[in-house]
Amino acid sequence: MRLRGSSAGPREPAPRPPAAARPADHSLPGSRSGPARDELKLCGLAAVRARFARDPASIQRLFFDRATGQRVGVMCKVLALAKKIYRQVEPAELEKIAGSIHHGGIVAVVSPLPLRPATSEDPAKWAKRGEAVLVLDRIGNAHNLGAIARTAAFLGVTRIVIPDHAGAARPSDAAHRVAEGGFEHVEVWLAKDLVALARDLAAAGYEVVGAATRGGRADAPRDTAKERKPLALFLGNEEQGLAPEVAAACARLVTIPGSGKVESLNVSVAAAVLLWELLVRRAQSR
Numbered sequence: 001m002r003l004r005g006s007s008a009g010p011r012e013p014a015p016r017p018p019a020a021a022r023p024a025d026h027s028l029p030g031s032r033s034g035p036a037r038d039e040l041k042l043c044g045l046a047a048v049r050a051r052f053a054r055d056p057a058s059i060q061r062l063f064f065d066r067a068t069g070q071r072v073g074v075m076c077k078v079l080a081l082a083k084k085i086y087r088q089v090e091p092a093e094l095e096k097i098a099g100s101i102h103h104g105g106i107v108a109v110v111s112p113l114p115l116r117p118a119t120s121e122d123p124a125k126w127a128k129r130g131e132a133v134l135v136l137d138r139i140g141n142a143h144n145l146g147a148i149a150r151t152a153a154f155l156g157v158t159r160i161v162i163p164d165h166a167g168a169a170r171p172s173d174a175a176h177r178v179a180e181g182g183f184e185h186v187e188v189w190l191a192k193d194l195v196a197l198a199r200d201l202a203a204a205g206y207e208v209v210g211a212a213t214r215g216g217r218a219d220a221p222r223d224t225a226k227e228r229k230p231l232a233l234f235l236g237n238e239e240q241g242l243a244p245e246v247a248a249a250c251a252r253l254v255t256i257p258g259s260g261k262v263e264s265l266n267v268s269v270a271a272a273v274l275l276w277e278l279l280v281r282r283a284q285s286r
Contacts, residue, residue, distance in 0.1 A: 040112040041097070041173045044104030045071065050181030051110055052078075061109040062086040063097050068105035102177060112171070113183065118161055118191040123204035123232075126159065130230050132279050133201065135161045137194055137246050138168045138237040139267060145169040146178030147268035148235075153182035155275050161189045161197065167237070198234065198249035206232040208251045210242050211274055213264045216253030231279050238267050254278070 039060065042048050045068060052059060056078050062085070064072055069088045079086045089097070098107045126133060134157050139145050145162075149171070152160060162168050169175060171183050191197045202208050207229040210216070234250055236242035247253060256265060256273055265273070 038111065040110050040171075040176065041099065042108045042110055043098050043100065043102065043106070043173070043177045044180060045106055046104075046180045047176055047184075048072075048075075048106050048108045050184035051108060054184045057082070058111040058113075059108050060084060060111065062106070063089050063094055063108075064106040065089065065091055065094055072106065099173065100177065113188070115162075115170070115188050115190045118189040118197060120196070120200050122189070123197070123200045123206065127201075127204040127206060127230055131159060132157050132230055132275075133159050133161060133206065133232040134271070134275070135191075135194060135197065135232060135234045136163075136168070137234060137242050138163060138165055138240075139235065140167050140169055141238060142169045142172045142174040143178045144238060144266065144268045145171065146175035146182070148271045149175070149179040149186055149188075150182035151268065151272045151275065153179075153185035155272075155280055157275060157279070158185065159187050159189065161191050161194075163194050164190050164192050194234070194243070194246050195249045198232070198246065201232040202251060206230050208232045208234070208249070209274075209278060210234040210247050210250035210253045211236060211270055212247065212253040212255050213241055214255055216255035228282070233271075233274060233278060235267055235271055235274075 042051055048059075048062075052075055056075075059075070059079065062072070062075060062079055064087075066088060076086045094103055094105070094107060095101055097103075123133075134148070134152055136145070136148065139148070139162070149160060152158075162170065171179075171188055176183055198208050209231065211234065234242060234246060236246070241247075242250075254274065256270060258265070264270070
């Protein structure tokens with residue numbers, strides 16, 4: 001969506017922001033000193049535009065620098081009509097609001113999208129629509145989660161499942177910053193038991209594939225269009241890979257062949273390679 005408008009838009013007299021809107025209180029959601037957990041900060045014009053296109057009402061406050069203000073006039077008009085705060089601020093203040101120097105000239109304080117609980121009945125519903133599923137086994141780095149969400153959105157994978165585990169990253173400010181709007185195009189689901197999920201996916205007709213650093217197949221099996229199943233790809237933790245019980249629940253394991261000069265790829269890069277090979281290239285060969 002291309003947005004036009006002036007830097008200020010139609011402005012109302014700006015009321016004094018509530019405590020949660022003041023720069024000193026804009027630390028990361030979920031941190032010990034941060035604001036309420038029901039707020040998220042989106043940085044960068046791509047991410048903010050994607051959220052505005054999906055759900056403009058979820059944007060609670062908007063802050064931007066002078067240069068970016070020239071490009072968000074439509075957003076400001078919508079916020080003005082809703083009597084919400086939008087403001088041009090100096091770069092130093094924008095950095096404080098974002099909690100990062102990597103704010104891209106704009107920060108939107110938004111209501112986070114809900115994490116949907118996955119039930120044993122959901123895989124059958126997904127299978128009927130032939131939709132691929134990306135399952136992340138304890139991916140711990142928020143930047144990796146964001147990069148994977150960006151890749152999934154780019155390649156048309158609309159569903160990511162993460163475990164309800166303390167070590168698993170969730171769609172935080174940092175993850176959204178790296179995703180560059182990717183989370184607005186994928187659903188994030190929460191599963192209590194990935195082994196049970198793998199079995200439910202297989203029972204629903206999915207081809208359940210796990211990524212392994214070594215020991216897996218380096219090629220996709222030949223199949224016919226009639227035999228092809230929707231894909232469920234499981235990716236493991238950055239250091240430990242898939243948990244042994246999760247790997248055992250997969251129908252097969254795949255390994256990306258390399259030169260051997262380094263042990264493995266970053267998990268977000270591996271996700272891109274495997275999704276392209278197992279999903280996109282197979283679809284193109286039909």
